[in-house]
Amino acid sequence: MGKTIAEKIFDSHQIDNPSEDIHVIRLDAVFCHEITTPIAINDLIGRGKDRVFDSSKIKAVIDHVTPAKDSKTAMQGKILRDWARRHDIRNFFDIGRNGVCHAIFPEKGFARPGYTIIMGDSHTCTYGAFGAFAAGVGTTALEVGILKGVCAFRYPKTIQIQITGRVPDGVFSKDIILSIIGRLGVNGATNKIIEFTGPVVEKMSMEARMTLCNMAIEAGATCGICYPDMTTVEYLWEFIKNEYTSQETALKAYEIYVSDPDAQYDDLIEHDVGNLSPQITFGYKPDHVRPVKDMEGVKIDQVYIGSCTNGRIEDLRVAAQVLKNNAVHESVRGIVSPATPTVYLRALEEGLIQIFMDAGFCVTNPTCGACLGMSNGVLAEGEVCASTTNRNFNGRMGKGGMVHLMSPATAAATAIAGHITNSKLFKG
Amino acid sequence: MKKFNGKVLFLDRSDINTDEIIPAKYLTEVSKKALKPYLLEDLNLEGFNPQIDTRCKSVIITRANFGCGSSREHAPWALEVNGFFLVIAQSFARIFRQNMFNCGMLAAELPDKTINYIFNTFSGKETFIETILEKKEFIIKADDLIEKVNFVLSDFDLSLLKSGGWVEYADSKY
Numbered sequence: 001m002g003k004t005i006a007e008k009i010f011d012s013h014q015i016d017n018p019s020e021d022i023h024v025i026r027l028d029a030v031f032c033h034e035i036t037t038p039i040a041i042n043d044l045i046g047r048g049k050d051r052v053f054d055s056s057k058i059k060a061v062i063d064h065v066t067p068a069k070d071s072k073t074a075m076q077g078k079i080l081r082d083w084a085r086r087h088d089i090r091n092f093f094d095i096g097r098n099g100v101c102h103a104i105f106p107e108k109g110f111a112r113p114g115y116t117i118i119m120g121d122s123h124t125c126t127y128g129a130f131g132a133f134a135a136g137v138g139t140t141a142l143e144v145g146i147l148k149g150v151c152a153f154r155y156p157k158t159i160q161i162q163i164t165g166r167v168p169d170g171v172f173s174k175d176i177i178l179s180i181i182g183r184l185g186v187n188g189a190t191n192k193i194i195e196f197t198g199p200v201v202e203k204m205s206m207e208a209r210m211t212l213c214n215m216a217i218e219a220g221a222t223c224g225i226c227y228p229d230m231t232t233v234e235y236l237w238e239f240i241k242n243e244y245t246s247q248e249t250a251l252k253a254y255e256i257y258v259s260d261p262d263a264q265y266d267d268l269i270e271h272d273v274g275n276l277s278p279q280i281t282f283g284y285k286p287d288h289v290r291p292v293k294d295m296e297g298v299k300i301d302q303v304y305i306g307s308c309t310n311g312r313i314e315d316l317r318v319a320a321q322v323l324k325n326n327a328v329h330e331s332v333r334g335i336v337s338p339a340t341p342t343v344y345l346r347a348l349e350e351g352l353i354q355i356f357m358d359a360g361f362c363v364t365n366p367t368c369g370a371c372l373g374m375s376n377g378v379l380a381e382g383e384v385c386a387s388t389t390n391r392n393f394n395g396r397m398g399k400g401g402m403v404h405l406m407s408p409a410t411a412a413a414t415a416i417a418g419h420i421t422n423s424k425l426f427k428g
Numbered sequence: 429m430k431k432f433n434g435k436v437l438f439l440d441r442s443d444i445n446t447d448e449i450i451p452a453k454y455l456t457e458v459s460k461k462a463l464k465p466y467l468l469e470d471l472n473l474e475g476f477n478p479q480i481d482t483r484c485k486s487v488i489i490t491r492a493n494f495g496c497g498s499s500r501e502h503a504p505w506a507l508e509v510n511g512f513f514l515v516i517a518q519s520f521a522r523i524f525r526q527n528m529f530n531c532g533m534l535a536a537e538l539p540d541k542t543i544n545y546i547f548n549t550f551s552g553k554e555t556f557i558e559t560i561l562e563k564k565e566f567i568i569k570a571d572d573l574i575e576k577v578n579f580v581l582s583d584f585d586l587s588l589l590k591s592g593g594w595v596e597y598a599d600s601k602y
Contacts, residue, residue: 015602019584024602035455036500042458049599065456072456079458122499122523138501138527144598152526152584152594186443187493191522220496222522284472285443372452372498393447393497395470 002260005225006156006193009133009257013116021155028115028132030145032060033101036120038079040143052087053149059110060084061093061101064368069375099340099366102126102308106210107340109239113228113254118145123308123390124223125216129209130236131228131257133193136217156222157266159189160259162198165274170426172318173208174310174388174407176200177215178279180271182289190220192266195259200273201226206235207314214309215390218286228254277428280420281405284394292410295420301383302333303415304397305408306364307371310388311339313346315408320352322412322423323359329418334361335377341366359415373397386414429589432514432534432559434486436568438551441473444490445497446524448472450506452498460505467506487557488515489546495524504528514559516566516579518543529585530594534559536566536579549573561589 003011016024030053037060044050052058060080068074077094084092093104102123105111113131117124120142127134137151145151161180181188194216201209209226216224226232233240233250244250278292305311305319316338328334336356338344344366347353356363370377371389379385379401388411392403404420413423422428448471450463457463468478488494488507494517495503504527507515514534528535538546546568553570560567561581568575591597 018587019582022582022584024598038458039501043595047595049595070456072458075458076456120499120501122497124499136499136523138499138504138523138530140501140530140594141526144594147595148598148602150598150602154522186496187519187521190493190519220493220521372447374452374455391447391497393445394472395451396447399451399470 001264002262004156004158004195004259004263004265005131005227005257006133006158006223007263009114009116010156015150022152023155024150024152025116027118027145027149027151028057029110029117030058030142030149031101031105031117031119031124032058032080032142033064033121034062034076034080035064036139036142038076040120040139040146041079041083043143044147049147052089052146055087055089057149058089058146059091059105060089061098061104062095063098063101065375066098066365066367067095097341099343100308100311100368102210102214103312103339103343106130107342109236112236113232114257118142118151122217123214125221126210126214126308128213128216128223128225129206130232131226131254133223133225135222153222154191156193157191158193158195159267159269160195160197160265161269161271163196163200163271163273164198165200165272167200167273168276168426168428170409170423171273171276171278172407172409173204173211175276175279176273177212178281178289178405179273179276181215181219181287182279183271184219186218186220186285186287188219189216192221194219194221194224196224196226202229205314206231207312210312211309215286218390227258278407278410278422278426280410281392284392286390286392286405288392292406292420292422295404298420299384300332300386300414300419302335302377302379302385303411304335304370304377304385304387304389305411306337306339307368307389308339309390310408311337311343313343315388316343316347316352317350319408319412320355322409322425323416324355326359326416328360328415331418332415334359334415335364335370336361337364337367337370337376339366370397386411386420430513430532432561433557435484436487436489436550436555436557437482437485438547439473439488439490440547440551442491443493443496444471446495446500446503447497449495449503450500455500455502460509463502463506464509467510482510486511486513488512490515490517491543492518494520496521499523501527501531504531504533508533514557529588532589532593534589536581538577538579542577549575
């Protein structure tokens with residue numbers, strides 16, 4: 001019987017099978033940020049186990065609240081910083097070099113096909129875009145990852161979603177994943193892996209695939225995953241060129257991480273996006289999804305463009321394309337957070353930052369801040385935000401605030417109009 | 429090992445997320461105790477008052493997909509420091525469920541029909557639960573009503589409860 005990509009990765013990493021379907025796997029990378037890691041560090045110190053399994057496989061960043069906003073967040077940064085120095089963790093990204101974890105770690109080439117990755121962050125599923133098994137875990141599981149380089153999971157069951165059809169102009173990866181979450185429900189893929197395949201995914205850039213996989217958790221999935229192909233190889237080439245004689249050789253090596261034709265799936269879904277229009281959330285759950293036109297005219301107070309879902313260069317390009325020669329509506333506050341310093345620099349070079357600032361946007365440093373209501377754009381009670389982030393939970397961006405999730409194109413168009421509306425890129 | 433007994437808080441809603449259990453603004457705390465006043469502060473449930481309704485309770489019974497959203501272990505910690513060591517639900521989000529066991533707390537799934545029956549029979553009454561771990565059995569009591577319900581618990585999850593969590597288990601074994 002054939003295997004899925006996730007089964008292949010599990011089987012090549014398994015070190016124990018302590019009970020029924022529980023598999024303990026060896027980890028290729030453990031990623032850390034300053035919100036969930038400091039408590040793990042303190043607990044390890046308390047247990048007399050202040051060790052790391054392999055400092056070269058641990059990567060850390062300060063991204064959620066940066067620069068620190070108060071004494072508590074300053075202490076979280078300090079605990080992580082001191083620990084990284086103490087254990088000689090070379091890949092530690094502090095102020096000036098830091099960015100949103102799920103944007104900066106891929107950019108540095110830390111996610112590779114066939115890898116197993118954990119992080120104390122639910123959107124770790126993003127790295128599945130590279131053909132890796134990557135899952136968010138809690139602080140205790142992270143602690144064991146840091147200490148022993150292992151983690152326990154149920155053996156993966158997979159839902160394959162084949163994305164087909166010609167993607168209409170003005171419809172993006174974000175609209176596609178919102179429509180998929182709307183279809184599956186927030187619990188539709190719990191304890192399962194979503195394999196994204198089909199012609200639409202094959203044509204997607206790595207950035208678009210990351211947007212897709214990033215929100216797999218919003219349907220409950222352990223990980224979203226795409227097959228590695230030439231797009232993956234080209235994205236990673238500067239990091240792997242010494243390992244392989246050519247891109248074709250690298251592709252051949254990576255192609256073992258593709259599901260077999262006779263692999264067994266929990267469910268096979270065809271998702272035709274040929275007639276899809278831009279999508280938006282309307283309630284407090286990510287599966288409360290409807291077409292943007294059904295929400296046309298809803299007034300908003302803030303527009304936020306950024307995050308591990310949509311803060312990459314492609315996202316900023318699309319938003320700037322819509323914003324060019326326009327101004328943010330007088331009743332709206334516009335905030336854009338380029339997800340990493342590299343994204344920020346490229347946006348500067350390409351003139352995108354100029355467009356954002358001319359339109360009246362506030363450009364912040366790279367940070368997660370506003371997405372989870374921690375800093376850099378928290379909502380007041382009763383306010384409404386048009387956001388390119390991934391969660392619209394009650395109070396997510398500030399107590400009593402409402403969040404509508406959408407693509408960067410829709411967010412930019414909404415900023416200009418002052419109310420929810422489709423971008424001019426969509427001709428439907 | 430913790431005890432999984434006590435008075436029940438019924439939360440009659442599906443998809444209660446970790447932002448509702450403990451809002452992100454409290455994630456700057458580096459001690460579990462500091463989370464105590466904020467449990468379920470943003471819960472979107474009509475008529476629910478976190479200060480009053482969680483008082484003297486130590487078991488939660490709820491619907492599907494409890495603990496969805498963020499990976500924050502602060503969610504089970506906020507429950508733990510308020511004396512809730514047991515959550516019974518129709519289903520759990522993966523990370524939340526694992527976090528519960530990793531902290532030596534019990535997350536038990538019961539079938540849809542059983543959860544409906546418990547809500548219909550006990551919700552609104554002062555209800556107590558006693559857990560007999562050896563028999564994998566809950567004894568649910570209210571007024572003169574007594575029900576016994578069996579639950580599933582894997583050997584691995586039981587060993588996590590017994591060994592005091594995943595850190596000690598993994599460090600001794602791998």
